[in-house]
Amino acid sequence: MKPELLEHFANGYPKRDYTIEIVNPEFTSVCPITGLPDFGTITIRYEPDKSCIELKSLKYYFLEFRNAGIFYENITNRILDDLVSLLQPRSLSVKTEWKARGGITETVSVSYSAS
Numbered sequence: 001m002k003p004e005l006l007e008h009f010a011n012g013y014p015k016r017d018y019t020i021e022i023v024n025p026e027f028t029s030v031c032p033i034t035g036l037p038d039f040g041t042i043t044i045r046y047e048p049d050k051s052c053i054e055l056k057s058l059k060y061y062f063l064e065f066r067n068a069g070i071f072y073e074n075i076t077n078r079i080l081d082d083l084v085s086l087l088q089p090r091s092l093s094v095k096t097e098w099k100a101r102g103g104i105t106e107t108v109s110v111s112y113s114a115s
Contacts, residue, residue: 001061001064003061006054008051019046020046021044022043022045022055024043026039028040029065029068030066038098039099040072040099042079044092045095046090046093048089049089072098080093092111093109095109096109
């Protein structure tokens with residue numbers, strides 16, 4: 001994963017409270033144990049402060065996970081850490097919902113608040 005791919009731009013309304021939601025329904029990674037592909041939906045919700053994420057850079061950041069052997073929990077927490085580090089938002093949450101494998105699904109949620 002390459003957090004240096006992430007870019008941001010100045011929030012035009014830094015004094016206003018509002019929420020941005022980004023959904024990627026086609027996220028892929030690889031199970032580090034079996035090497036089988038994992039398919040999930042990533043939902044990011046955040047309240048920006050001084051900057052907002054640039055979506056094209058986020059897309060390329062997500063593509064870095066495609067061939068990475070990484071557990072669901074680590075993906076979720078890594079995305080949160082990288083985005084909080086870049087954006088310094090008022091709040092941010094990441095929810096990952098994984099397609100069934102062997103009849104089992106998993107959802108992982110993590111959140112951050114500046115206050």
